[in-house]
Amino acid sequence: MKKLLSVFLFLMVLMVVAGCSKGKESGGEEGDTVTIEYWQYAYKAKVDLMDELIKEFEEANPDIKVKQTTFPYEQYNEKVATLVPAGRGPDVINLYYGWLPKYIDSGYLQPLPEDTFPVDQIESEYFSLVNAAKLDDKYWAIPTAVRTLALFYNKDLFEKAGLDPNSPPETWDELVDYAKKLTVRENGKLVTEGMAYEIGAQLNNWFYDALVYQAGGQGLSEDRKQILWDDTPAGLEAFTYLVEFGSKHKVGESGFYTDDVTAFKTGNAAMNIDGSFRLGTLATDAPDLNYGVAPLPSYKEKATQSSFWANGITAKVEGEKLEASKKFLAFLTSDEVMERWIDEVGELPAKEAVATQDKYVNDPLYGPFIEQLPYANAQFYVDETAQRQYVIDAVNEVLLNGVSIEDAYNEFAAKSQKLYDDYWSKK
Amino acid sequence: MTSKNDSIVKKKTARFTLKQQKYIFVYTCLLIPLLFFISIRFLPTLYTFNIGFREWDILSEEKPFVGMDNYMTLFKDEIFRKALVNTFIYVVFGVIGQLLCGIGVALLLQRINKFVGVFRAIYFIPYVTSIVAVSWVFKWILMNNGIVNDILMKWGFEAQLFLKSPNQAIYIIILTMIWQGLGFQMIIFLAGLENIPKMFYEAAEIDGANSWNKFIHITLPLLNPTIVFSAVIGSISFLQTFTQVQNMTQGGPLNSTISVVLYIYELAFQHFDMGLASAGTVLLFIIILIITIIQMKVLTKKFEY
Amino acid sequence: MLFPFIWMVSTSFKPPSEVYGLKLLADHPTLDNYRKIMVDTLFNKWFLNSFIVAIITTLNVALFDTLVGYVIAKFSFVGKNIIFLFILSSLMIPTEMLIIPWYIMSTDLGWVDTYWGIMFPGVISAFGIFLMKQFMESIPDDLLDAARIDGLNEFKIFFQIAIPQVYPALSALCIFTFLGNWNAYLWPLIVIETEEMRTLPVGLAFFSGENQTYWEIVMAGATIAVVPLIIVFLIFQRHIIKGITLTGLK
Numbered sequence: 015m016k017k018l019l020s021v022f023l024f025l026m027v028l029m030v031v032a033g034c035s036k037g038k039e040s041g042g043e044e045g046d047t048v049t050i051e052y053w054q055y056a057y058k059a060k061v062d063l064m065d066e067l068i069k070e071f072e073e074a075n076p077d078i079k080v081k082q083t084t085f086p087y088e089q090y091n092e093k094v095a096t097l098v099p100a101g102r103g104p105d106v107i108n109l110y111y112g113w114l115p116k117y118i119d120s121g122y123l124q125p126l127p128e129d130t131f132p133v134d135q136i137e138s139e140y141f142s143l144v145n146a147a148k149l150d151d152k153y154w155a156i157p158t159a160v161r162t163l164a165l166f167y168n169k170d171l172f173e174k175a176g177l178d179p180n181s182p183p184e185t186w187d188e189l190v191d192y193a194k195k196l197t198v199r200e201n202g203k204l205v206t207e208g209m210a211y212e213i214g215a216q217l218n219n220w221f222y223d224a225l226v227y228q229a230g231g232q233g234l235s236e237d238r239k240q241i242l243w244d245d246t247p248a249g250l251e252a253f254t255y256l257v258e259f260g261s262k263h264k265v266g267e268s269g270f271y272t273d274d275v276t277a278f279k280t281g282n283a284a285m286n287i288d289g290s291f292r293l294g295t296l297a298t299d300a301p302d303l304n305y306g307v308a309p310l311p312s313y314k315e316k317a318t319q320s321s322f323w324a325n326g327i328t329a330k331v332e333g334e335k336l337e338a339s340k341k342f343l344a345f346l347t348s349d350e351v352m353e354r355w356i357d358e359v360g361e362l363p364a365k366e367a368v369a370t371q372d373k374y375v376n377d378p379l380y381g382p383f384i385e386q387l388p389y390a391n392a393q394f395y396v397d398e399t400a401q402r403q404y405v406i407d408a409v410n411e412v413l414l415n416g417v418s419i420e421d422a423y424n425e426f427a428a429k430s431q432k433l434y435d436d437y438w439s440k441k
Numbered sequence: 442m443t444s445k446n447d448s449i450v451k452k453k454t455a456r457f458t459l460k461q462q463k464y465i466f467v468y469t470c471l472l473i474p475l476l477f478f479i480s481i482r483f484l485p486t487l488y489t490f491n492i493g494f495r496e497w498d499i500l501s502e503e504k505p506f507v508g509m510d511n512y513m514t515l516f517k518d519e520i521f522r523k524a525l526v527n528t529f530i531y532v533v534f535g536v537i538g539q540l541l542c543g544i545g546v547a548l549l550l551q552r553i554n555k556f557v558g559v560f561r562a563i564y565f566i567p568y569v570t571s572i573v574a575v576s577w578v579f580k581w582i583l584m585n586n587g588i589v590n591d592i593l594m595k596w597g598f599e600a601q602l603f604l605k606s607p608n609q610a611i612y613i614i615i616l617t618m619i620w621q622g623l624g625f626q627m628i629i630f631l632a633g634l635e636n637i638p639k640m641f642y643e644a645a646e647i648d649g650a651n652s653w654n655k656f657i658h659i660t661l662p663l664l665n666p667t668i669v670f671s672a673v674i675g676s677i678s679f680l681q682t683f684t685q686v687q688n689m690t691q692g693g694p695l696n697s698t699i700s701v702v703l704y705i706y707e708l709a710f711q712h713f714d715m716g717l718a719s720a721g722t723v724l725l726f727i728i729i730l731i732i733t734i735i736q737m738k739v740l741t742k743k744f745e746y
Numbered sequence: 747m748l749f750p751f752i753w754m755v756s757t758s759f760k761p762p763s764e765v766y767g768l769k770l771l772a773d774h775p776t777l778d779n780y781r782k783i784m785v786d787t788l789f790n791k792w793f794l795n796s797f798i799v800a801i802i803t804t805l806n807v808a809l810f811d812t813l814v815g816y817v818i819a820k821f822s823f824v825g826k827n828i829i830f831l832f833i834l835s836s837l838m839i840p841t842e843m844l845i846i847p848w849y850i851m852s853t854d855l856g857w858v859d860t861y862w863g864i865m866f867p868g869v870i871s872a873f874g875i876f877l878m879k880q881f882m883e884s885i886p887d888d889l890l891d892a893a894r895i896d897g898l899n900e901f902k903i904f905f906q907i908a909i910p911q912v913y914p915a916l917s918a919l920c921i922f923t924f925l926g927n928w929n930a931y932l933w934p935l936i937v938i939e940t941e942e943m944r945t946l947p948v949g950l951a952f953f954s955g956e957n958q959t960y961w962e963i964v965m966a967g968a969t970i971a972v973v974p975l976i977i978v979f980l981i982f983q984r985h986i987i988k989g990i991t992l993t994g995l996k
Contacts, residue, residue, distance in 0.1 A: 056952045086951040089935055091710045095499045096845050096936045100853040116713050120500035203586060203600065214691075269605045271766070272580045280766045299762045399711040410695050414607055459894060466900035467821050470813045471829070477870050482836035485847035489839065499846075561983055562976065563747055569925060569975040570751045571968035577961070578750035628921060629877075632914035632986050636884055666880035674837075674873065681840050702840045709843070722843045729838040734831070 048338045049079040050331075053094075054108035054323070056084040059294070059359045067354075071345050078338045098122070105331045105339050109155060111146045111322050112398030118154050119441070123326040125152035130340045139365050143320045146392035155326035158346050159361030161290045162320040162383045162390050163216055163224065165189075165311065169304045171196055171206065171284040182308035186228070186255060189285075189311040193265040196284035204267055210274035210283035211259055211266025216319075218405035220287050220310075223319030223391040225252035230314045238394045239438050244427035253423045257412050261419075268413075279303065289321070290383045294360050307382045320390035322364065356380070362387065396437035404429055486726075493719035500713065511720035521721065523696045524704040528680055530611055531618075531700060532732075535679040538619045540671055543626025544664070550627065551634055561627065568624025576688035579617055580604060607697035610690055614698055618685050626671060633667030634660070662742065669740045673733055680729050701725050751972075758966035765961045779966035783950070791942055792949035797974070798861060799934075799945060800927040803868050807923045810870045812916060815878025816908050820890060830879070836872045845936050852937055859939040868927050874919050881915035882908065917985035924978050928971070946971050 052068075054060060061084050068080045083104065085093045091113070097103055109117060117123055126136075136144065136153055147155045169179035175196045183189040193208030211217070222243075226233060231248025234241060243249035259265055270277050275292065277283035279300040287310070296303060310318045325346060327339045345351065352363035356374065362384055363369040369384050377384075395401055408426035411417040493511055495504040515521045546564060553560055567575070582588045583603040590600040604610050641659050650658070682700040686692060692699030692707075701721065709718035757765055758779055760772040783789055818830050848867065849858075857863035885908060893903045909916065931947040938944050950967035953960050 058953075083939070084952070085935065086954055088954065089932070089951070091713075092842075092845070092932070093936060095710055095713070095715075096849045098500055099846055100850045102853060116498070117500060120498045120713070122500040203594070205586070214693075267585055269580070269584050269602075270586065272577070272584055276766050299765065301763060397712055399707065406693065407695055410607075410693070414605075414694060462900060463821060464823065467817050467823050470817050474810055474814050474833075474870050474875075475829070478833055478836055478872075481848075481867060482839070482844075483832075485844045485851070486836075486839050488847040489843050558980065558983065562980065565979055565983075566748060566751050566972075566976070569972050569979070570754060571964075571971070574754040574757075574965060574968050575750045578753050625922070628918045628983070628986065632881070632918045635914045635986060636881060636912075663884075666883055670877060670880045673834075674876065677837050681838075683840065683842070702842070705840070706842050715846075718843065722839060725840075726835075726838045730831075730835060733834065733838070 047077050047079050048334045049081055050105040050335055050338050050342060051103075052080055052082045052106045052108070052342070053104040054082070054084055055087045055090045057087070057359075063354065063358045067346070067351060071342060074345075075338075075341060078341065080342060103328055103330075105335055106325055106327055106342060108323050108325050110398075111155075111157075111324055111392055112395040114147055114155055114324065114326075115149070115394060115396050115437070117326075118149050119437070121329055123154045124329045124331065125154055126156060126327070126343075127336070127340055130344050131156060139367065141320075141364060141366055141369070141387050141390060143322075143387070143390045143392040144324075144364060146322075146394050147324050147326075155324035156343065156347055157322040157324040157364045158352055159355045159359065160320050160322040160364050160387070160390075160392075161361055162318050162386050163219060163287055163289050163310060164318065164382050164386065165285060165308045166278060166288050166292070167285045167306055167308065168278070168281060168283070169306055171281065175284070179306065182306065183311045184308075185311050186313045190259070190263055190265075193259065193285060194263055197263075197265045204270060205282075207267070207270055207277055207283040208263075208265030208285065209259060210270070210277050210286040212268055212270075212274035213260075213406045213409045214268075214402075215274045216287050216289060217256065217409075218402045219319040219321070221252060221256050221405055222393050222401070224310055224317045225255060227317035227391060228252070228310075228313040228315050229255075233391060233393055234434075239434060241427065241431050241434060244423075244431070249427065250420070250423050253408070253426070254419050257409055257419055257422075260409065260413050278305075290360065290362060290380070293379055307379055309382050309386050316386070316389050318386040318390050320387070320392050322361075322392065396433055400433060401430065489719045489722050491719075492715055493723045495716050497715040498713045499709075499715050504716075507716065511716045512724070514717060515720055515724065520696055520699065521701075521704060524699045524701045527611060527697070527699060528682060528701045531615060531682045532676055532679040534612070534615050535618055535682075536672055536675040538615065539622050539626050539675055540668065542619055542623055543630050543671060544668075546623060546627045547630030547634055548660075550631065561631075564627050565624040567621050570621070572621070572684050572688055575617065575621060576685070579613075580689065583613065604690055605694055607695045610694060611698045614685055614689055617689070618679075618682070621685075629671055630664070630667055633664050636667075637663045665740070665742050669737065672740060673736050676732055676736060677729055680725065680732070754965050755969050757962055758969045760962050762960070762962055779962045780970070782963055783953075783966055783970065787949065788941055788944070789949065792944050792946045793970075795861075795864075795943060796928055796946040799864050799930075800924045802861075803865050803927045804920050804923045806869045807871055807874045808916060808920055811874030811919065812878045812882075812909065812912070813904065814870075814875045815880075816882045816904055818875070819879045819882035820885065820887070820908070833872045833875055841867070841933060845933055848933065849936055858937055859943050861943075863937045864930075864934045864943075864945065865927075867933055868923075868930065871923065874923065877915055877919055878912065881912045885911045914986045917982040921979055921982045925975055928975060 052064075054064065061082070064082055068082060072079060094103075094107075107123075114123075131153060133148075133151070133153060136156065140156075141160065143160065144153075144157065147153055147157070165182060167182050172179040172182075177192060177195060183192045189209070195208070196206065197204070197208035198206035222233065226243045226249060229248035229251045231246050231252065232242040243252070260267070266283065271280060271282050274283065274286050275288065275295065278286040278288070279296065281303065296305070309316070325343055327336070327343065331339055347364070349363075349365065349368050352365060352368045355361055356363055362380065363374075366387070369387055374384050375381050393401075404426050408422045411422040411425075412419055492504070494506060494508060496507045496510070497504040550557070550560055550564070584590075585600060585602070585605070589603070594600055602609060603613050637660065641663070642655060645655050645659055681702045683702040683706065686698050686700050686703050687706075690698045692703055702725070705718045705721040705725070708714050708721065756771060759775040759777070761774055761776050761778065764772050764774070814833070818826060844867070852858045852863050857866065889907060889911075890903055893907050898906070929947055930945070931951070934945045935948045935951065938948055941949075946967075950964070950971070953963045953967065
């Protein structure tokens with residue numbers, strides 16, 4: 015009995031001790047230094063580079079301290095969602111462009127201060143895709159680097175199929191043609207995909223920001239209230255093109271080698287529509303893969319999708335912290351930082367002058383991504399998850415449930431418009 | 442306290458009667474745990490209930506009251522309804538499946554005398570294997586050109602879509618969950634079987650009962666508390682299916698595997714609609730509560746020992 | 747049966763380029779993944795944190811859950827069924843929805859980034875109470891009454907007579923509680939702020955990225971995380987078949 019009592023007491027003591035340890039207060043101003051909190055998601059290369067940059071920034075600005083907090087990408091939204099209602103939050107936050115409309119809408123961010131980031135300057139220095147961060151004629155966040163989509167292709171498989179490994183397809187028709195020639199089936203079973211066909215991966219981006227525009231269509235109206243891609247035949251044409259890779263030409267299957275990247279990495283998919291962020295993975299996971307990168311095949315117009323993570327200042331920041339945040343943001347978007355970013359992280363510079371330097375444009379891997387930047391689009395998502403899911407569902411309805419392409423498309427367009435209607439009606 | 446009680450009993454004039462002692466004991470023991478549950482579980486639940494009546498996008502401070510709007514939206518939401526149907530399937534097939542497998546495995550393991558620890562470890566290991574690893578492996582072997590389809594085609598069957606099929610995917614996930622949960626079921630039922638006094642079996646043997654009789658008349662009834670536990674906990678758990686679906690299919694294809702909790706999670710943290718998510722949580726809570734009460738009433742059989 | 751586990755372990759020894767091959771064993775096995783986890787990070791601290799959290803929670807649960815389960819099983823008192831249902835209902839809300847109020851509570855009370863902050867949701871669990879109640883019910887009442895007549899007080903009866911009767915269930919409970927708390931991810935992720943306080947699952951999560959997962963590292967992490975669990979299992983599983991030492995009535 016006594017033994018158990020003492021165990022119990024020991025437990026209580028332990029818990030009290032545990033409760034007292036490591037309790038820290040965060041942020042705040044100690045004496046003359048201002049501390050600002052910066053949040054971004056955990057990606058080793060980015061975090062490492064950011065640590066270096068912070069050190070340099072702090073040296074150049076001895077009265078400012080920057081505290082960086084990171085957490086895993088998958089739970090980024092949860093972490094923000096939990097911390098904000100409890101009154102904790104960063105001063106400067108790194109957000110995915112697709113989430114910006116939601117964050118802006120709820121009043122979480124403040125517009126970028128005009129003195130440091132005048133709208134005209136942004137629009138003249140940065141690629142136009144940045145206007146996904148623009149709302150009500152103001153910019154709410156600014157990226158250091160961006161990513162785009164391009165066509166990855168396996169040169170060895172090209173040769174094997176009798177195609178020239180140095181001339182990748184450049185038009186819609188050529189893409190279909192090449193894909194069919196590169197597809198290998200044995201007894202009806204798919205052995206090599208002509209083009210990886212994982213709808214949930216990048217193909218929805220391909221649709222919204224590339225195919226639609228390439229078919230001569232438009233994405234959204236200027237005021238972002240109307241979907242324009244269903245106003246012209248371009249939308250249906252783009253959708254049909256996308257679906258037929260799976261339904262008609264049968265050059266690829268969802269789940270083949272579990273996903274598109276795995277299929278391409280292991281040499282089982284001859285081509286894949288993927289982003290610049292894949293270069294790092296391919297370098298480590300498939301160092302011997304003989305592949306090339308080409309701009310997306312075009313049709314009536316050229317277009318590609320681009321995505322980015324941008325930095326913004328949260329709404330409540332003011333006074334000294336605001337000044338410090340402005341300086342920090344300006345530092346992060348300086349030309350030198352952008353150059354270091356592409357070298358160490360592999361993301362493309364967001365400013366046109368920096369990105370179009372010869373050393374980058376002539377790089378065999380980065381070049382094709384960069385040359386597409388002038389005509390890259392970044393959609394204004396009102397609900398990124400839902401809109402992504404709509405594409406997946408629409409394609410699956412055709413492939414799995416036998417719904418006609420037209421019907422699936424019409425439902426998809428209607429649902430999308432409703433999403434925008436709901437978003438704007440709440441404002 | 443000990444010496445006091447001893448002296449009281451010796452004096453034969455009890456300060457507290459046996460019954461009073463019991464009551465003091467009961468309420469003392471319940472005090473801390475109840476306080477804990479109220480503050481850590483109950484109050485936060487009330488918080489969620491409250492949000493269910495409001496519209497809140499988490500990031501702003503306004504939480505305007507909207508009454509039953511969220512609930513109406515959910516009732517009309519076809520994805521939510523599909524999630525309910527799917528969750529029902531998860532519970533029915535999952536609980537029954539794992540009960541049968543659990544009892545089966547435990548009975549088998551009871552008969553093994555050598556290397557008992559090794560066998561138990563074998564059944565236990567899937568339970569502690571990371572769900573991420575398990576999902577990846579299953580996705581790999583079930584893919585269109587994977588091992589399972591290879592074998593099927595050798596035997597003359599057609600290749601199946603498995604996880605990519607809106608009809609099959611949910612059952613594949615249930616099988617995965619039962620497979621992974623075997624370790625848990627095995628332990629529970631081993632403990633349960635162990636709890637049956639051997640003398641009952643000995644008495645039955647003297648009476649000439651065979652294995653089947655022993656099973657039906659001794660094992661099964663006396664396993665009742667364990668079966669109730671497994672069924673109730675299993676139901677509560679399957680009704681909240683989340684991790685496996687998130688890892689294996691993310692709810693697809695075409696919402697054929699999405700569960701209520703996964704949908705609530707998406708509403709909260711991807712669409713940032715906390716009001717809807719909370720309302721969904723409340724609905725789920727009520728469903729689980731009702732099912733649990735029914736199960737406890739129907740399944741529990743009391744015994745005189 | 748063991749295939750996914752074997753695959754998990756074998757992948758943990760593969761260099762990144764071999765992860766997707768169909769071979770079970772690596773061509774060039776490497777300890778690099780383990781090195782990245784165990785040497786390049788605060789792994790030791792994370793392991794220790796997980797251990798502390800899991801042990802304290804398990805001890806606590808073993809005590810309180812058993813006590814409450816015993817009380818509910820063997821005593822009748824006003825409001826017993828309601829109280830039991832109330833306790834059980836705490837299992838019916840998914841944790842994902844509780845993290846926001848929990849975090850608000852933690853911020854107000856200063857529990858953020860502390861051991862207590864990580865542990866508190868799991869320190870008493872309805873699961874354990876339910877389990878122990880089921881098993882406590884099969885203890886013969888006469889046994890307990892006899893002890894009362896002998897003059898033992900209630901606490902002594904609990905510790906010396908009731909608990910030994912349910913060793914198998916208690917061992918099972920310890921295994922599950924340790925396992926659950928060892929692997930707990932979402933809440934610890936939210937409440938932990940500094941790298942030093944991370945538990946193992948949280949620390950390992952930082953190896954996954956936006957558009958890719960480093961499988962070889964994730965698997966190495968998963969393998970490491972499994973080892974203590976198997977040890978705990980092997981220790982406790984013997985007790986499940988310990989057998990009942992006090993049987994029978996006087």
